[in-house]
Amino acid sequence: MSLQQDARRPEPVTMGPMPTAPFANTGLTRTGLRWIAARPAYIRVAAAITLVFALVVAVISLIIGVPFSVPNERISMALGFQAVVPLGWGMATYLFVQGYRALRKEAGWSGREIAGNLANDGILIVLFVAANYVHFNLKGWIPLVNPALFDVAYMASDEALRPLVDAFAWASTTIRANLNPEIRWYQFLFLIMFILSFCRFAAVRDSYYPYFAVSMLLMTSLGALSYLIAPALGPFIYEEGTSLSATEAQSGMYVAYQSVRAEGAVWLEQYGADYFTGALAAMPSLHVGYASLMTYYLLKCRDYMAPLFVLFWLWILVDSVALRWHYAIDAPAGIALCAVVVWLTNRLLAPSGGTRTKAP
Numbered sequence: 001m002s003l004q005q006d007a008r009r010p011e012p013v014t015m016g017p018m019p020t021a022p023f024a025n026t027g028l029t030r031t032g033l034r035w036i037a038a039r040p041a042y043i044r045v046a047a048a049i050t051l052v053f054a055l056v057v058a059v060i061s062l063i064i065g066v067p068f069s070v071p072n073e074r075i076s077m078a079l080g081f082q083a084v085v086p087l088g089w090g091m092a093t094y095l096f097v098q099g100y101r102a103l104r105k106e107a108g109w110s111g112r113e114i115a116g117n118l119a120n121d122g123i124l125i126v127l128f129v130a131a132n133y134v135h136f137n138l139k140g141w142i143p144l145v146n147p148a149l150f151d152v153a154y155m156a157s158d159e160a161l162r163p164l165v166d167a168f169a170w171a172s173t174t175i176r177a178n179l180n181p182e183i184r185w186y187q188f189l190f191l192i193m194f195i196l197s198f199c200r201f202a203a204v205r206d207s208y209y210p211y212f213a214v215s216m217l218l219m220t221s222l223g224a225l226s227y228l229i230a231p232a233l234g235p236f237i238y239e240e241g242t243s244l245s246a247t248e249a250q251s252g253m254y255v256a257y258q259s260v261r262a263e264g265a266v267w268l269e270q271y272g273a274d275y276f277t278g279a280l281a282a283m284p285s286l287h288v289g290y291a292s293l294m295t296y297y298l299l300k301c302r303d304y305m306a307p308l309f310v311l312f313w314l315w316i317l318v319d320s321v322a323l324r325w326h327y328a329i330d331a332p333a334g335i336a337l338c339a340v341v342v343w344l345t346n347r348l349l350a351p352s353g354g355t356r357t358k359a360p
Contacts, residue, residue, distance in 0.1 A: 042210030284333030
């Protein structure tokens, strides 16, 4: 018998000891491992970022003695509605866009490719939700991690830039006079930018999609950690902004902040779930940082929505100061963080050759 024929002969079946671990050496395990290994490199990078961020914040939690809170907000003080609403909007828009493209067969993908894309997108959504869960917990702990405040210095810079601050306030008031005052446009346009940009990249899946996804996770992680460097509450503690709804939200969030300062971990354990998205943090402006990041990638891929994103970016930049959520110096800090995130993303994905290869 030849060696080649012998190689084709099946192995004899023998009874051996039962595996010590559940599903060990079974087809289920092998299939699962192959599925994980088949995920694109950027998915593994995104998962690593989220895991490292969660571990860092878990260590902080142990050090300061504050447990993670499970959100229970009926209405977010910052948003004016429940925090899960934007996630619902995003998922509905994503499914509509993907369904439309599949029915039109615009991308020319096979059923297997569509399933793989949906799986990758689902993983990214889970990672982003997890990273934001950790982000908002850490944001609520800022008074306990670093109780120092730098509002006096930042407000001095606003006074030095008073003509610019007044110009932003005039622009915000003028534009807002022709809009529905019941809508919190600052938050609403930011959410629209996020939903449109994610759905755009997930549907088109060009070479920038991995970079966009990893950058957004880095912004969430590094942004929360950057709050701890030189914290501030915001200029609303000195003067009101141009929107009554923003002023009311700021007042409620400030009361919660004072409670955290006064009662510490005890208050967070009792009320942290109701206060989940209500923590204050002015430096840097992550609204401007995120908006800069999304606009950057839309401009890089020359998408037709890029001019709209530039307008939205300008609006968020102006309103962040006019509504007195942020000092004027917070916006450049957010843009600088965006630049760091883009640079780091390019470094993390460079080994996989991600920038010039077609996204899966």
